[in-house]
Amino acid sequence: MASDLTPRTQGRGPRGAAAGARTGAAGQASAWPAAAGPRDPDARFRSRQWRQRLEIAFFVTPALVLFAVFVVVPIVQAGRYSMFKWNGLGPMDNFIGFQNYANALADTIFQRAVTNNLLIVVLSIAIQLPIGLAIALLLNRSFPGRTAMRVIVFVPYVLAEVVAGVIWALLLQPNGPLDSVLDAVGLGFVKQVWLGDPGFALWTVIGVLTWKYVGLAIVLLLAGLQGVPEELNEAASIDGASWWQVQRKITIPLLGPTIRTWIFLSMIGSLQLFDMVWILTKGGPANATVTMATYLINQGTERSQYGYASAVAVLLFAISFILAILYQTFIQRNDSDDASVVRGRRKVSR
């Protein structure tokens, strides 16, 4: 099976195969014109190997430098700051070990932020997945105006988050446009103080997030649907399966890897949620919509507690990182196998 999947290295001889394996990431490099090298195959190979390394270095170094300067160094620095009580001014000389972490974990508002984040993770998936799947399946059938519909559905996701936030803040203001529309259609009784009620604000935020991000789910799932071979549907139809049966037994299982990838993206986005909440409520009222990121800004940097803010940032990073690893290990583990199963089936059907 495995050899079926790597046709490009076949018949190239053991060395070629080894080189292919060694260069891994730079797979295209093995397609370099062989005629340019000297006659002696060994020397040719060595020279080629050298050029490959040079090429890899050339392409990778700028990215690595950027990664180091803008990702690795700040993370390490944040870890260092988090051990100090420091207001950002003057020398950082008040080392307090893990006290900042202990303070954060013991703070009820931080605990609320973590709870809110986890709630948003779960609800985003629970709400957006069924909606996204349903709309993607609909949009995958052909009907007049399908392209326009696809664009419309994706517009909220393309809109800048801050712009969308400001629009919603205006729509949701007391006696604002949304309330007027509800009154006009006789639904005045569902009116709420959408963002100003501590008991309701989080639901409003989740509603807006659904509107904003369901487009991403739809587009990803639509892309996934393109990978579901038409032949399977045909075969199933010939065997007498209804449209529903085809979706349930064939399409959705084959969408598995796409769905799991989307869940991953949604989860990370929910954990790091900041912009929309900051625009709509700033984490209020009375901390009802606080997330880890708004907590970091509000309790940390806006209070000039840079050590504490760094500790919260490290906690946010750690929580996201651990969840990501767990997810990849236990849920996305089999996806590469799934993909090969699909490809295998495709071959069979030919």
Added chain:
Amino acid sequence: MKRTTALRAVALGAGLAMLATACSSGGSGSSEETAGGDGENVTLQWWHNSNTGEGKDYYDQVADQFEQDNPGVTIEVSALQHEDMLTKLDAAFQTGDTPDVFMERGGGELAAHVEAGLVKDITESASETIANIGGVVDGWTHEDKVYALPFSIGVVGFWYNKSLFQQAGITEPPATMEELNAANDKLKAAGIEPISVGAGDKWPAAHYWYYFALRECSKDVMGEAIATRDFSDDCFLRAGADLEALVATKPFNTGYLATVAQTGPASASGLLATGKVAMELAGHWEPGVMKGLTEDGTGLGENTGWFAFPAVDGGEGDQAAQLGGGDAWACAQDAPDVCVDFIEYLLSDEVQKGFAEYDMGLPTNRSASAFVQDPALAGLLAVRNDAPYIQLYLDTEFGENIGGAMNDAIATVFAEQGSAQDIVDAMTSAAANE
């Protein structure tokens, strides 16, 4: 493919180079002229936030005049947009490369700068000007030393819509809390929402508690609390109880917990400017903000009224004391001595008179008070000048850490989820964390 990478590398290199130049040019500012004696050439960097129109021109003239009067002194003026200036100043304080002359808001923020060795002690060198402007320098004093000269100080009070008050049958602006509650009832009976408050931004809501604390606590107790960060006096709890009582009467605009202070027509200022509510507790900036929020650019126009925060029955504080704040000029610790001459010049009768005439703020030099043009502001200025003392906004006074914790706790009281005790507890635990 290769070309784009090469281009990218070039762009990256250029970016790094620019970054490096930016850093080095930022650093060069205040260090080149530390010699600073008479007859030598001295350059002063001055950052201010009057970056448009008459105010900008006026400050340019002021700088020119000072250069003429003091040969050898060059003033490099940077007129920055307010938020930009704050961001740049924050960065400057963190790197220690501050301009020579900059703005300080006083209180805990200033104290942090002083402790980091960033601000010049001007107690002796500017003693005449300090004596001239009087008690308002208290907010810029740290451990009995003065570090900046306040040039514009306003006080917080109720801005109200005269015609809506009339409509509701309120003849006299309320002077006590009972009268305020009675006025609220009358307004509600007339179908008018009494008060707007930008509790979404927290600080506008927090002003209520500050005022209750000012009315409940004697000046000594307040001064002690500021010095020791000890908030155990009972008067702070009474201030919270007063606030809970006020919130319980539901005088505020619908959805006030998410209302912002002064951006857009649905903000607290916008609601007052467009006649949707009858009053709002705000500072001296309010008429200017309201002008920007109405289509004809006049705000409430002739209907603009102002009254001081009402007295609280049985309070131990001075019932005429006012809450306020403003901006002051400070010199960097390592700035040349002529810097102090310059900020004293900025507080002189002459410069403050022009400052008042152009409506750039509320001058602290009393000789300039008469030149304030706006009638509403002139009335407010009279109250300020007559106040027995002016307490700096408490969040500024206590610094960002305690101030932030305090404002958050006050906002939860507005949401009827926190208690008077929670405010004191939040402040105490933030203080323990300093």
